[in-house]
Amino acid sequence: MRLGGPAFHSLNETRPVGNHSTEHDVRMPEAPLTFNQTVKGVTEFIEVAVHTILYVRQIYPADLFIRRKKYDTPVFQSRHPALNAYISGAVKAIGEELVKGTVDKVVVVIKDKEQVALERFIFSIENMVQVEAFNKDTRWALYREGPSKRNSKTYSIEDAMSSRSLGQYFRSFLVKLSMAESQLGPLNTEGDPSFAIVLELKDNAVPSAPRPTEPAPWIPANAQDTTPGAADDAELQMIRAVNTGIINLSLAVQESGAKLQREKAAMKAKKAASAKPLEVVEPEKPNP
């Protein structure tokens, strides 16, 4: 694995700052997050990460993407309006579920042209606090500090992470995500990969509709795209995780059993091809 410049390396080593700090900076970036801020931050990050995944895994030609800057790190964003609309629509729906705290996982499934899931990028989400609706934008900590600070309309959740350090975490997510590509095997998709965004809710939860008269924007997923449907030999790499104290988020990539088997078969064939001309006959030995 080749690491980038020292700048990126040091970023990976960033220690969590916000976890145990009890002092509350008056400046907004250092102030603890509010619930809605966190939801917004997470959905935003999911959207950015989806774009990055599509780019990193080359689901679409690289020409389609434009390099932008987000979380102080280079990211790649699709320029295709239809694709962007799909992603932002899905992320919007995720955000709606996220507010309710019913989301368990958001999965970006990479599939080959036979719709066989090859890789699953799993955003695992855990709501740590339940906040009443009227408090979702409340910044309590500041309120206590006196009337002079009260002009600020938002008051955050006590003891939560600051939005600045959340941004730094997200940066590390994205950097590690681009690095993960080197550890994942190449996608042998025969040129026609596709992807899907799967939302996994907690038990007994159903996706909500924006209005009672309208259907929810979700349809039931394919079994193999879901976590229960994952084969036992699928392998999971944890990319990064963060605890905000409000919503805990982690990103992992799971290579499906189908993909690993294909890789093994390919490796075997390659080995056989390279081994043949040598004609080395190995003595048979019993397995230990």
Next chain:
Amino acid sequence: MDPPVSSQTNSSDYYDEDDSAFLEALTTTVLPGDIVQGDDEISSPEVSQELTPPPPSQPFLKRTRLEAFAERGKSAQVDRAADDDVYGASHFGEFGEYMRRKRAKLQIQNADIEENAGSGSKIFESLAIYINGYTQPSTQDLRTLITKHGGVFQPYLDKKSIVTHIVTCSLTAAKMREFKHMKVVRPEWLVESAERGVLLPWRNYIFTPNERSEPTLGSTIKQPNLLDTSTSSPATRVRKNANSPFNTPVKQTGERHLKGAVTPVIKNPPPLYQQPRKDTPRNAFPTERLSRGQIDTKIAMLPSKLAPPQQVTDAKKVVPVYAADTSNPLATRVMANPDWRKAHTSVAPDFIEGFYKNSRLHHLSAWKAELKNLVQEAQERAETIGTGELVGRIKSEVNGESAGVSMRGAELVMKSPGKSKGKEKAVDDRVIMHCDFDCFFVSAGLVSRPQLRGKPVVVCHSQGGPSSTSEIASASYEARSFGVKNVLDKLGNFVRPSSPSLTSLRGEYKQLSLKFYTILMNHADDLQAVSVDEALIDVTSVVMQLRSRGSQDPAAVDSAKDFAEMIRAQVRKATGCEVSIGISHNILLARLATRRAKPAGSYHLVHDEVKEFLAPLNISDLHGFGWSTKQKAQEKLGTATLGELMDKSKAVLCDVLGKSTGETVYNALRGIDDKKLESDKPRKSVSCEINYGIRFENSEQAEVFIYQMAKEVAKRLDDIGMVGRSVTLKIMKRDPTAPVEPPKFLGHGACDLYNKQISLIGPGGRATSDERVIGEHAYRILRSFNFDPKELRGIGIQIQKLEKPSSGGTGVKQAVLPFRSAPSPKKPMPPPAAPQIHVHPPSDDIPQPVEQESSAKAQAVDLPSFSQLDMEVFNALPNDVRKELENEYQRRSTSPFVAGPAPAPAAPARLAGPIRKDIFPKNIVVKGPNYQQIVRQQRPWNRPSISPAKNPLFKKKARAGASKLSDAALQKLNIDPEVFRGLPPALQHEQLTMLRLIKERGKIPSPPSKRKVLKPRKRKPIPAHLLWRAPAPQARWVTPPILRQQGKQKKEKFFFTETGDIQGAIEGWMNTYRRWAPKEKDIEFFTKYLVASVDGEKHTDVGVERAVAILKWWLVLLRRYWGGSEYVDDEGYMDPSQGDPVGEAWWKAFRETKEKMDVVARERFGGRLSLR
């Protein structure tokens, strides 16, 4: 529930702007996921980009900046390996692939061109050029040129940032807008840069929209090929083409050159004149191929009067300097000098005289007017005398210098007395001849310079360098064949060492003209002088006679043509010059016939041929129809050729061209022209128009100039003995888009035209030719336009409604009351040029008329003049009042000033007023100042308008009638009226109110105390300690699993939570048990911790991350210590290290731990953990 804010945002909102420094750093940094660039790729990145589609596995490589494209052309090495891809077959639906290949092929071609024809020149190196539309030379040639000199030719304009310049000859309006911010140049830039071997500044070649290379939209022009040896780039063309007569550079004439753009004109003379031309100039004057030596000698021979135009090849100066810039830099520079300005522009005092001395057009028009007069007089005389004299004679020969320009004094004698002028005859039976000199000025000049015959000769106004903007007045046919078109060409485009000033030949021209007219007069029934060298004659009767007298077969012999030849012979004999004669049955056709007759021939256009003759012509070929008619026809009817227009109905033509024009065209198409010869058309207007060198700085200069012009017009009016009733001012104002200094030196450039006509009223309401009156009127019009004098470029004064001064009978006029005041006829109004009158100090001994007026004005406001007084009333006045008045009047009569610090002594001249001194005795004493009031009462009420100040309706309402109260009423209120009246009104009012209040209520109410301002009460915030608020939601942090370890001492415990600590603990454990298998208890201890960590439900995914990191570290250590004991189970590949029990035990412990972790992880994510 609130939806998150993110739900409203667009996808792109999540991304910040590109940070350029960051991006730059990023391009150089190798990021994980990049494929390391091999050396071979670096060597020719452009090629691989161009020729192969970027492989999908190289995300960063293909994302280099677009600018890289601009440089790809530089790389001459084309990767031939990519040829397969480039030249392979395109797949169906792969349009992108097709285009990509096409571009690649084009670049390969470019590279080939550069290799083959590589001149080593790299002048276009930094350029990427896109060629738009039709160009001259063609796109292909330009492309070769560009690539040859190291530039990049861009076949497509889809990426505008790549292209540095756009080369074009013409642009549509839409493209003009599109390329508004790009560098659009003419192809000459490339061609000339290539010739000179340096990259010329492109700004000199900026494409300006109006220079369209193609004359009309529909016509097709064969693009000359740049690579043709005959017509390569202009310079090489001249150099290589040995057949061209003017290929050799002429040394001593310096840097002059025929503009390249003229060439096509030379090559394609209009076909109309080619066919019937019997003796083209080439035949008449055997074609001379001039070698350099010949030209040299010729020029040496010339008395520096007339010279052939020469093309001079000079690679350094191809285009005349002035043409390179739309604004004339020379003029701009020179105009900056105020002295020069004063001397040479319209500001100069003698400008008008100089202008008319030198203007060729002026001479021509003046002569024409004189000729017309001569013709008219001749006809009148013929009518009155009634004798048919067959020989015209010139009564008084003009002697060159003294007569100047004028033809007056010459006299023509009309041949035919009978008023069978042909006008009464059936129109179709007329025989009209249009006689026209062949290149009159040249021919005239050649009379005295026979040695120049057969040489290309032009006549023009002034000598000058290649920057001369002088126009060519006339060019011989030899010269025309070299591209000298006509008067429209600027002299600067051609070359001649020197040329005569027109005036030096004036005498000859006039004599020739008179001789010419004399001959025509001899033969014509009627004659219309068109211009000095051109006349229309009606010869119907003569031809009839000839016809009847002549042969029996009129078809065999064309008597009209014979007659024309006869006239030609006579003229030739008399003048030594050739005339061409066109004959037909009306004026229009005769004119057309002349065009075919030229040069030196005659042509009879007969009835039957008219249609065929007209068909190929263009509408602008017809006399009286020009460019605008052609444009209209082209735009609205789609054609301008007569043959096609012939099909259009009269209604259509009228609709398109306007009623009268349409009708005329309709008739003209059918060869019908009812116009009669205008032999006796009276002069309708006299004008003077100058649009050269008009540069004013302020309105005073303009005014002076207008008066000067008025003088000139008046002079002309006097010359013809006419007076006018109407004056028109024509103004040319610089078009806002035009440069301040137009290309033609001191010319007018593009202008907007303004005309205004007012009636010209002279003294007594008569028609006038008085220069001052004309000037006043003209200047009044100019003022009414309200133009900035700096913008004026041309001024013309025209006098219409001419009449003879005698004929303008006063009986017709309205009687004019003798109300005219002020300036006595002896004292003319001060000319505006002398404004210094106004600066005399008032204390001057002689009172100025201006001051006189002001005094009169002042008088009017207070006292009427004495004569206006009603004497009866005056006498009825009380004695003292009357005396006061008398005194005042006396005072005034002695001094012109009403009031002045120092009353001037009475000037004797001023005493002659209506009031005589002796009316008033001197001893009257002035008593008081109230004489004015009295006089005012005397004055009749003569104010018709109601002034708002005076009208009570608009007056402020009087205050409570304070001042109106009678003394009695005041006393009633205990007020002393005298004191009260002395108070100012406000105080009066206050006092009144107070007193009235006291009277009514008995007291004055105390004034209200100071006004209280009501403000909303400030809400006091509730102190924080009084408010109970629900506790803030608390963030929930899950405690990470803790690895507890017994310390060395009792009760000492270590709590490990951080990844590094636990990794350290594992490392220590393994180091301790390097030689032994791990203890079950220890394994369990670690396994428990790890499994707990992996359980995301309990300890969040951060724990999973940490557990995986620890596990990986364990694996690393295992491989380091007992790498041989690892095996890959699926393959059955067993480690050959026989029996390392310790290692196997460690591996086993590891695997078991991992399996346990996998089980937990499977619940959450499915599958198992990867340690890769």
